[in-house]
Amino acid sequence: MSMIMSMRGFLTSSIGATSLGVTCAAALALPSVLPAAAASVRAERTAATGRVAKDAVPGSTQSLPLVPLTRERVLGTAPEQGLYRVDVRHFSLVGVVWDDPDTELKGRVQIRNRSAATGQWSGWQDVETHNEDHGADPGTAERAPGRVHGATAPLWVDDSDGVDVRVLAGSGTSAAPGAPDRRTGDPTPLPSGLRLELVDPGDEPPAQGPPADVSGTAALTEATAAAYAANADLVPAGALEIPELSREDTEQELIRLEGGVEAEGSVAGDAVRAKPYIGPRPRIVTRRGWGADESLRGGGFVYTKKIKAAFVHHTVSGNKYRCSQAASVVRGIYRYHVKSMGWRDVGYNFLVDKCGTIYEGRAGGVAKPVKGAHTLGFNSNSMGIAVIGTYGSAKPSGAAVKAVARLAAWKLGLYGANPRGKTYLKSGGGNLYPKGKNVRLNVISGHRDGFATSCPGKRLYAKLGTARSSAARYQGR
Structure with missing residues (x-):
């Protein structure tokens, strides 16, 4: 057996x-209090910027609506939306989202970023637009209407402080920008509510000391305690x-x-454990x-x-x-x-x-x-x-x-x-x-x-x- x-x-x-x-x-009983010195360090803010000290930055997301691009930047005759910004907070990962997760983005998404370290712009990079195949099953609570958005895959670009994005409508990711829908001959519309997501992953919390919530609070939150206890x-x-x-x-x-x-x-009538x-x-x-x-x-x-x-x-x-x-x-x-x-x-x-x-x-x-x-x-x-x-x-x-x-x-x-x-x-x-x-x-x-x-x-x-x-x-x- x-x-x-x-x-x-x-x-x-x-x-x-x-x-x-x-x-x-x-709701679990776990060690919940940081030493006063550690809590003080986590709460420290710099006088110059008012931001939490570097080792306590938990990350952030900037969500920026895309806009129709000027005529000079339109490639071909297809609809195009985009955004060019050099006044954003630092970010390292980007993606594009839209309102309806059941709407396919038929076209092409390209992004270039400005390195915060060198000030140089990257070349244009294609972002994978077919990402709906990852996700919660239809009809489940996690996929409830109004909760989930359509999205491209995320792209890691390292520490950046400037971004340029263009979304070009077409008949699919393999289509040339501006290609019309093969069935109607009309340009394929872009999904509604297109937004650029700029993600700062934040910094890892200090490894030393008792477990603490990454937000820097002295007491563990219920969610943190539960994750540890799992x-x-x-x-x-x-x-x-x-x-x-x-x-x-x-x-x-x-x-x-x-x-x-x-x-x-059956060895000498003793119970033996099967090797797993x-x-x-x-x-x-x-x-x-x-x-x-x-x-x-x-x-x-x-x-x-x-x-x-x-x-x-x-x-x-x-x-x-x-x-x-x-x-x-x-x-x-x-x-x-x-x-x-x-x-x-x-x-x-x-x-x-x-x-x-x-x-x-x-x-x-x-x-x-x-x-x-x-x-x-x-x-x-x-x-x-x-x-x-x-x-x-x-x-x-x-x-x-x-x-x-x-x-x-x-x-x-x-x-x-x-x-x-x-x-x-x-x-x-x-x-x-x-x-x-x-x-x-x-x-x-x-x-x-x-x-x-x-x-x-x-x-x-x-x-x-x-x-x-x-x-x-x-x-x-």
């Missing part, structure tokens, strides 16, 4: 009486990372989380470790029943980041997903940078079946792993692919899933499969397997076979 892999004991003890798909609020079965509250474990220690941890579930053996198929737990940077401002996200957590599959994504945010900046990129994506797009939290369950570092994504506990917003129609009973970058033509690093395999081997192993296997997921609705259809998928799938999209990029998608075989090997299969 194989070990029961339901994680029932773990979830019962850590989630309590929370039912499937119900938001779980938490991983309390693995690490102390407020840990900056969940350390890697050996295979033996991982197996022992699984036994503990399972509540000591045993499989009956699970990969060694990898190192994971926690939300506190990458500097999540827990006050941004929606309250509580939403869980699904189990984890049957992993969908691999790329963030389409560009590859021009250093690994030392990856935490800032994660904070920027988090803020863009929540403040600009209207999601309850960052959509992905995990993110992986090109150096192979793994980051906790959506809050709720890295070992738990947290419901994300990553693969529209297939967010239930799955997890989303996003590799930070754009991998249509660029090859993903070996370190990133290895990290995906290690993470999948561990997390899927918690729920008894074989990385080389197939599974069935019920569609919540999308452009490939109608709502309610049971779809047979690879346990490790690419985003495009559940939705008609280019994600996770041609070059990353080609590496999923390697990730499957490596993950199965890490599990001991």
Whole structure:
């Protein structure tokens, strides 16, 4: 007999009486007071600017409406909107949003930025306009009308103080600017309410000292305490990372989380424990470790029943980041997903940078079946792993692919899933499969397997076979 892999004991003890798909609020008793000196430093403001001192800046979002461009700047005859600003606060990540998430932006979005370090302008960069395939399932509370916006993918541009954006209508992202709709011959209208989002990811809070809310308050907020407690079965509250474990220690941890579930053996009539198929737990940077401002996200957590599959994504945010900046990129994506797009939290369950570092994504506990917003129609009973970058033509690093395999081997192993296997997921609705259809998928799938999209990029998608075989090997299969 194989070990029961339901994680029932773990979830019962850590989630309590929370039912499937119900938001779980938490009021938890954790260390809540910073030393007076630390609190004073966090609250310090400079006399010159009135801003919070650098190590306490939590980030910000500037939302600027786009306007029709002057005749001199119109390319062709199609509608064009844009904005040129050199009087903005510093930002490092950009995107364009609009009112209706069900309206497609058929055309082209291009951005150039002025470096705050050099004062030089970049060349024009294309921004991925098809981003609706990432998100909450249709009909769910997270996708409620009026809450969520249509949006491009975010683009990382590093520290900048000037921006120039143009949105050119056309018949699709591959169309030349100004191309008319093939059916009517008329220029394709742009979505209403186009706005430029300039995101400052802020600075990481100081790592030393007791856990503290990133906002700098002396007492932990309920949201921060809950985020810390969600991983309390693995690490102390407020840990900056969940350390890697050996295979033996991982197996022992699984036994503990399972509540000591045993499989009956026949050796001398004694009960023997079946050897589980699970990969060694990898190192994971926690939300506190990458500097999540827990006050941004929606309250509580939403869980699904189990984890049957992993969908691999790329963030389409560009590859021009250093690994030392990856935490800032994660904070920027988090803020863009929540403040600009209207999601309850960052959509992905995990993110992986090109150096192979793994980051906790959506809050709720890295070992738990947290419901994300990553693969529209297939967010239930799955997890989303996003590799930070754009991998249509660029090859993903070996370190990133290895990290995906290690993470999948561990997390899927918690729920008894074989990385080389197939599974069935019920569609919540999308452009490939109608709502309610049971779809047979690879346990490790690419985003495009559940939705008609280019994600996770041609070059990353080609590496999923390697990730499957490596993950199965890490599990001991």
